[in-house]
Amino acid sequence: MTTDLRDHLRAEFRWTDPGEGYLVSDRSGWWRSPAILAGLGDGLADLFRADRPTVVVSPEVTGFLVGPLVARALGVGFVEAYRAGARLPIAEPMTWAEVPSDHRGKKQQLGVRSHLIAPHDRVLVVDDWSATGAQARALRSLFPHNYVGTAVIVNECPPPVTAELNLRALLTAADIDPD
Numbered sequence: 001m002t003t004d005l006r007d008h009l010r011a012e013f014r015w016t017d018p019g020e021g022y023l024v025s026d027r028s029g030w031w032r033s034p035a036i037l038a039g040l041g042d043g044l045a046d047l048f049r050a051d052r053p054t055v056v057v058s059p060e061v062t063g064f065l066v067g068p069l070v071a072r073a074l075g076v077g078f079v080e081a082y083r084a085g086a087r088l089p090i091a092e093p094m095t096w097a098e099v100p101s102d103h104r105g106k107k108q109q110l111g112v113r114s115h116l117i118a119p120h121d122r123v124l125v126v127d128d129w130s131a132t133g134a135q136a137r138a139l140r141s142l143f144p145h146n147y148v149g150t151a152v153i154v155n156e157c158p159p160p161v162t163a164e165l166n167l168r169a170l171l172t173a174a175d176i177d178p179d
């Protein structure tokens with residue numbers, strides 16, 4: 001099944017050329033595909049099932065789409081990690097982490113509602129993509145003793161970052177190479 005899922009992910013991914021000297025990823029075909037949507041939760045969950053996560057945490061906004069699929073596949077709950085300044089302030093107490101510099105070189109803050117992660121929780125971070133590992137590293141810093149690893153669809157991080165963050169992925173950069 002995972003081989004099928006990987007094939008579908010490769011087939012439905014596009015690079016878009018906005019004409020400004022760089023390509024941008026178009027991941028919308030993944031969500032539009034019934035086969036991918038049906039298989040993605042289990043596909044990503046299987047990367048960490050043996051580690052027995054008890055909760056999934058994902059950064060907005062695409063993580064809010066992928067994370068719940070994985071949580072459902074694992075039979076656990078889901079916690080949103082919000083980007084500071086992206087919306088009206090959240091009323092409940094939050095714990096914030098600095099995101100030193102993401103793949104666009106922009107500083108950000110990611111926060112979760114403080115009461116949602118318990119001391120015994122085993123936290124799996126889920127996202128669609130890891131470019132530099134900045135989101136995963138920031139989230140790990142919020143619960144360093146609870147962090148199990150990060151599951152993503154595409155991992156572009158170099159091996160030392162992949163190992164440091166225990167990143168596991170369905171595709172590598174080579175799978176979606178535009179050349």
Ligand SMILES: O=P(O)(O)OC[C@H]1O[C@H](OP(=O)(O)OP(=O)(O)O)[C@H](O)[C@@H]1O
Nearest residue numbers: 060061062102103130131132133134135
């Ligand atoms: O490994 P990093 O360097 O942290 O980069 C990975 C992040 O980049 C993308 O988010 P993007 O900023 O494109 O926002 P999106 O969630 O709105 O797609 C992706 O969804 C990850 O959250």
